[in-house]
Amino acid sequence: MSALLGAIERIRSEVCALHAELTRNGLVVWTAGNVSGRVPGHELMVIKPSGVSYDDLRPELMVVTDLFGTPASGEWGNPALAPSSDTAAHAYVYRHMPEVGGVVHTHSTYATAWAARGEPIPCVLTMMGDEFGGEIPVGPFALIGDDSIGQGIVATLQSSTSPAVLMKNHGPFTIGKDARAAVKAAVMCEEVAKTVHVSRQLGEPAAIDPALIDALYARYQNVYGQ
Numbered sequence: 001m002s003a004l005l006g007a008i009e010r011i012r013s014e015v016c017a018l019h020a021e022l023t024r025n026g027l028v029v030w031t032a033g034n035v036s037g038r039v040p041g042h043e044l045m046v047i048k049p050s051g052v053s054y055d056d057l058r059p060e061l062m063v064v065t066d067l068f069g070t071p072a073s074g075e076w077g078n079p080a081l082a083p084s085s086d087t088a089a090h091a092y093v094y095r096h097m098p099e100v101g102g103v104v105h106t107h108s109t110y111a112t113a114w115a116a117r118g119e120p121i122p123c124v125l126t127m128m129g130d131e132f133g134g135e136i137p138v139g140p141f142a143l144i145g146d147d148s149i150g151q152g153i154v155a156t157l158q159s160s161t162s163p164a165v166l167m168k169n170h171g172p173f174t175i176g177k178d179a180r181a182a183v184k185a186a187v188m189c190e191e192v193a194k195t196v197h198v199s200r201q202l203g204e205p206a207a208i209d210p211a212l213i214d215a216l217y218a219r220y221q222n223v224y225g226q
Contacts, residue, residue, distance in 0.1 A: 004042060008076045011037045011046045011179070012059040018183045023054050025187045027108040034084040037179035038094050038101045043067045045094055049081035063087075067095045069147075085144055092150025093175060097158070102179030104186045107171040110193035111136075115166035121189075121196055124205035129216030130224070131188045133161030141168040149173070161217060164189040 001009075015037045022028045022035070031054070036047035046062045063083040066072045069091040071083060084090075090103045106112075114121050114136075121136040123129060128136075139156040142148035153173050156165045163185040164174045172189050176182035199205045208216075 002075065005075050007039050008046065008064060011039055012062040015046050015048070015062050015179055016057050016059045018179050019048060019054055019057055021183050022106060027106040027186055027190055033106040034086055035179055035183060036090045036103045040101070044072055045091060047083050047087055047090060049079065050084050052081065065091065067091050086149065088147040089149035089153065092147035093153055096154045097175065099177070100175045102176045102182035104174045104182040105171065106186050108190040110197055111166060111172040111190050113197070114193050115171050116169055118168045121193055122205065123208060123213055124196060124199065125192055126216055128192050129208060129213040130220035132164065133217035134213055136162050136164050136166060136189060139165045139167045
């Protein structure tokens with residue numbers, strides 16, 4: 001087995017398995033949402049096929065494309081399935097953010113509700129300071145079908161510490177060093193969107209000093225864990 005084939009098989013298996021995390025955490029309904037992963041060292045990515053039930057997903061059904069979203073032929077063998085309708089957006093992110101190894105899109109209820117309002121989620125929780133380093137920003141409205149959504153994601157996140165963006169009237173997109181990190185960001189985005197929403201029903205959430213947010217982010221990103 002060639003090194004490239006081995007890498008693609010690994011990313012296909014990982015991307016396929018991570019879709020189960022979206023359903024397990026209640027972030028998607030029906031066939032909405034998608035996970036993609038960059039193939040390290042190659043101008044290729046792996047993404048969910050369009051409109052296929054989560055229950056029917058298998059590693060060999062994950063579509064391999066180039067970084068412009070065009071299905072790529074090779075020894076890995078692509079299924080006769082169209083890639084996700086969001087493929088162009090994912091591909092644009094990979095082309096313009098080389099540090100990104102995974103992209104996720106969901107329509108999770110609370111995060112999407114904030115996106116429908118076109119309102120950033122303010123950083124009023126220590127968990128937000130840890131994970132996002134500040135507010136979760138809103139990206140511009142963009143139609144599906146080309147890389148317009150990807151352009152909005154990149155323009156918004158390149159000037160933010162957040163791995164999540166709420167695309168206006170659409171929903172959250174998240175990025176990470178790999179697909180698993182992007183899924184974690186999607187899970188955490190929905191959790192804080194829900195918590196801050198509930199907090200606002202009780203009154204105005206208490207702000208956190210920006211210097212303390214910076215300290216929280218630095219500790220969590222550089223010291224926490226193993």
